[in-house]
Amino acid sequence: MLDRIDGVDARVRAYITLTPDLAMRQAAEADERLKHPDAPRLCGVPLALKDVLSTRNVKTTCGSKILGNFVPPFDATVVGMLRDAGAVTVGKTNMDEFAMGSSTENSGFFPTFNPWDLDRVPGGSSGGSAAAVAADECIAALGSDTGGSVRQPAALCGVVGMRPTYGRVSRYGLVAFASSLDQIGPITKDVKDCAILMQAISGHDALDSTSLRAEVPDYESSLHADVAGLKVGLPREYMAAGVDEGVRGVVLEAIDRLTEAGMEIVDISLPHTEYALATYYVIAPAEASANLARYNGVKYGYFDPDSDGVEELMMNSRGTGFGAEVKRRIMLGTFALSSGYYDAYYLRAQKVRTLIKRDFDRAFESVDLIATPTSPTVAFPVGEKVDDPISMYLSDVMTLPGPIAGIPGISVPCGFSEGLPVGLQFMAPPLGETVLLRAAYAYEQLAGVESATARKAV
């Protein structure tokens, strides 16, 4: 695996930090553990971690210069869980700064490139993780998903990505972006790997007060449960204008195939879908502006050495340390929370959040699942959207509503348009991970895991 990374990462640039010595040490330990018949499920499996996850004694930058030298004194809960399960961690993957972006071009260090076409973006913000999985630079990876940052890059890189129910996976040690939306999720080569990783990272954690106490089902065995009779809702709002013709065709064909497994397709409506983008881009930046107040050049991270007085130190450290998109969102969020604008923007967005959640509640009274495209387009060329924030924000239009309602979603590869991978998204009610995995696995069995490695650029 390390040789493969050596061979291709100069072109893909999926990793910010590689930890070969740690990986070799963990691999040696895994070799020992594998001698016993009760070796854990992930024993010896090389995984990558998005650089938003705190790793003890391993630099964790969150894609930002402001954390360029930050070495956490603790592991995120999920990192400890993976290690307990015997995983080998090969490195920390690139991302949009503070997970704000949909292309990994907002990384404070360098962009990552799509393994299918190196002139295109891998999606984001977990673009490094998705590219690393697609380029065989790891077996699987963890990402984080606030508005689509696991599922959208998974779709654009032709791999599987799951966003669990809010609270299913501990967020302790996940660098906070928007606390009511952030979730950690796996990015894998197939649905079975996704179930195995979900098993390893799910469960209650006393260190995260939003962690759910619900029992963790056996995800892997749930893959094989029958899907016949499952009702799949097809929301008309997600097939409206804005979805590329090619993507729409491939996704509709994929949804049609679900009937071969006995699933029933039902037309539904989620009438407030069009308001999700604005709702998200008020709430997420508002929460981010509060969360990112901690980067002030005092306790850790970049500090401006020439400032006079503590206020100037804070303002200048932030002004220099943060990149353009992060500043844009801090400003947007601060504005939405500021006196005189709070009711019109933040409070109103929270109320519309209620409407979006009710749309899903109502839909799930009559269907078990919802199926949509994961992204309205295939991977776009590097640089295409970088100067147009709104068009970049629109890349997440299919994945934003789920997090607003707190529900889980999965993206599974479902074919190609313009020679590039297309993702099929399933969404389910809270704690519906098992039905998502079942449906995605059933689809994967029908479609076959296409061995299209030859089409990749690396």
Place this chain on the structure above:
Amino acid sequence: MLDPEVVEHVSQLARLTLSDEEKDKMRVELSKTLEHFRALSELDTSALPPTAQVIPIENNMREDAVGDCLPKDDVLANAPRTRGDYIRVPAVLKAF
């Protein structure tokens, strides 16, 4: 279009130094983005409760027991400037 004073005020609230060029750009971009948010005001939200979080749990407390905390040296290791067991910052109170 937002007034330049609003951008200035918000950057102060956010404790964020912006260059003049950044302020000009921010003014244009924020105005465009807020334009998109206008869609939210089409909806009658007067009777709706706000949703701040999506899970049905409240006051998720752990037992009030003393546990381990991070070693002081590990915590201070990331601070840009320290003195002894303390983090050093410029003077907070100015002499008048």
